C-alpha cells in the first residue's frame with residue numbers, strides 16, 4: 001500500500017468517526033478491509049483509496065469507516081462501574097419520583113452487552129420497570145446485532161455471571177438469546193458521537209466507554225462537552241478504564257475513590273456520596 005492510500009483512508013476515518021489511525025496501524029488495513037475490498041471488486045488498498053478520492057462514494061466511505069471500528073465488548077466489562085451503578089440507581093430513582101423513568105445512554109454500545117448489563121442490574125434491584133436504556137453506535141452491523149440480542153457461547157462466557165445467563169438468556173442452537181424483558185427496556189440506534197446528540201434527549205446516566213481512546217484530544221473534549229449537555233445535573237458518567245476527563249474538560253469532576261466514574265461539575269453533594 002502506498003503512503004498516499006494510507007493517508008486517504010486515515011483522513012476519511014478521522015473526519016467521519018474521529019478515529020485516529022497512527023502509521024503503526026497500517027498493517028491492520030488489509031485485514032480489516034479485505035472482505036469489503038473483495039465484495040466491492042478492489043484488488044488492493046491503492047485502488048480502493050483512489051475510488052474514495054473520487055466524488056459520489058458516500059456508501060463506500062461509510063462501509064470503510066465501519067470496517068475500521070473496533071467493536072470489542074463484553075458483559076459487565078470492568079465490573080466496578082456496574083457495582084457503582086447498583087448503588088446509584090436507587091438514589092437516582094427516588095430523586096426522580098414515582099412514575100418517572102430513569103434514562104441511561106450506552107454511547108458507542110457496540111453489540112449491546114453494556115446496555116443489557118445495565119438492564120440486568122436494574123432487574124436485580126427490582127427496578128426494571130423504572131429504566132429505559134438507549135444504545136447508539138456508528139456501526140450499522142453492531143446495532144443490528146445489539147437489537148437482535150443473540151450471543152455466542154464465547155460472548156456469554158466473558159463477564160456474565162452464570163446465574164445471570166440462566167436467568168436472562170435462552171439457548172438457541174449453539175447461541176444464547178437475551179430475554180424479551182431485557183430487550184423491552186433497551187433500544188438501539190445508529191448514531192455518530194461527532195454528530196448533534198440533542199435529539200437523544202436528557203439522560204440520568206451515561207456510559208461512554210472504550211471509544212474516546214480512539215480519538216484525538218480535541219475530539220475527546222468535543223464529545224465530552226456534548227455528553228455533559230445530555231446529562232442531568234445529578235447524573236453520572238462512566239468512562240473506560242484507560243479514559244479520563246482530566247486535562248480535557250472542566251464539565252465533569254472525578255468521583256473520589258471510584259475509578260472511571262464522573263459527575264457533572266456543580267453536582268449536588270449526595271450525588272457523589274453513594
Ligand SMILES: C[S@@+](CC[C@H](N)C(=O)[O-])C[C@H]1O[C@@H](n2cnc3c(N)ncnc32)[C@H](O)[C@@H]1O
Pocket residue numbers: 016017018019069070071072073074077107108109110111114136137138139142191192193194208209210211214240
Ligand atoms: C471498543 S467498542 C466499545 C463498546 C462498549 N462501549 C464497551 O466498552 O464494551 C467501541 C465502539 O465505538 C464505536 N464508535 C467508534 N467511533 C464512533 C463514533 N464516532 N460514534 C459512535 N460510535 C463510534 C465503534 O463502532 C465500536 O462499536
